[in-house]
Ligand SMILES: CCCCCCCCCCC/C=C/C(=O)SCCNC(=O)CCNC(=O)[C@H](O)C(C)(C)COP(=O)(O)OP(=O)(O)OC[C@H]1O[C@@H](n2cnc3c(N)ncnc32)[C@H](O)[C@@H]1OP(=O)(O)O
């Protein structure tokens with residue numbers, strides 16, 4: 001028997017039915033939760049990421065569990081957002097397949113933990129290219145190919161970097177860049193009916209894939225002593241905020257970043273200051 005699909009039921013399907021969305025990194029973790037929620041609400045969704053086997057498997061699973069009666073509502077393709085040509089192709093292929101693009105969720109991203117002093121320029125650039133430049137390219141391409149003429153909504157997933165991000169300097173800088181990019185694009189594109197917002201999850205949203213990236217299944221559990229709500233967050237708790245921002249309920253919200261972190265960013269960080277040498 002297929003596993004139950006976790007989706008929130010707080011949104012009215014009539015607000016989303018027939019809309020078309022792109023979710024980068026839509027086959028795992030937070031991106032998968034967003035994809036499932038949008039499919040459940042009646043959207044057509046294109047998911048895209050680098051690992052074609054993994055995204056294909058995720059797409060096949062969601063077609064049979066979430067939209068068994070409308071499997072063509074979910075498309076998938078390989079796309080590395082660091083590559084401009086891949087992104088151009090992602091946007092044009094989605095338009096070819098679904099005819100329009102109402103929503104883009106820039107969720108694909110990530111990094112590796114390292115003290116700043118040990119990060120090579122190649123490693124730094126890999127993280128900046130992924131999280132800042134990749135997000136920029138997706139935004140620019142969907143605007144140029146579709147949203148300038150037709151409007152739309154963009155949500156960028158960033159991170160809790162508000163107090164600095166020790167061991168994550170590269171991604172902290174990139175996500176702070178996206179926070180500011182969000183504000184600029186919101187102003188530049190408002191006259192065309194395009195809204196741009198960000199969502200900043202706390203550093204304790206558990207998914208198997210996210211934990212696997214750090215080679216430690218308990219990596220998020222280690223954060224619990226500085227998490228005021230004293231529990232891990234779920235991808236679905238991020239996806240419901242994303243869907244709210246995509247929906248007409250947020251029609252006057254643009255250039256904003258919403259923290260989904262149970263007040264963690266207001267409290268202490270996990271990082272312990274080392275003894276000086
Ligand atoms: C107290 C300390 C612990 C702190 C840890 C707290 C963690 C809490 C969670 C923080 C909140 C954030 C959560 C999340 O973001 S969850 C999502 C996790 N998912 C991912 O990160 C997936 C995507 N990530 C990646 O694909 C990669 O990290 C990367 C963006 C770097 C892309 O890698 P890719 O392999 O495609 O890149 P390159 O082959 O081009 O590699 C370029 C160079 O990058 C350096 N590098 C890459 N990986 C590592 C590594 N694991 N460690 C060190 N250096 C790395 C390296 O220089 C690469 O070049 P070389 O291969 O030539 O050496």
Ligand SMILES: NC(=O)C1=CN([C@@H]2O[C@H](COP(=O)(O)OP(=O)(O)OC[C@H]3O[C@@H](n4cnc5c(N)ncnc54)[C@H](OP(=O)(O)O)[C@@H]3O)[C@@H](O)[C@H]2O)C=CC1
Pocket residue numbers: 024025026027028029030031048049050051052054055079080081082107108109110111130134157158159160200201202203204205206207209210213
């Ligand atoms: N989990 C957490 O606590 C937090 C997560 N975040 C952010 O939320 C987003 C989702 O993370 P999460 O679901 O937790 O972790 P996952 O590792 O499950 O998701 C990362 C996704 O991004 C995709 N991706 C990575 N690089 C690229 C690229 N260059 N081009 C296209 N797709 C890419 C991956 O797919 P593939 O490997 O196939 O490319 C994967 O699907 C990320 O941006 C993450 O940094 C932020 C704060 C906290």
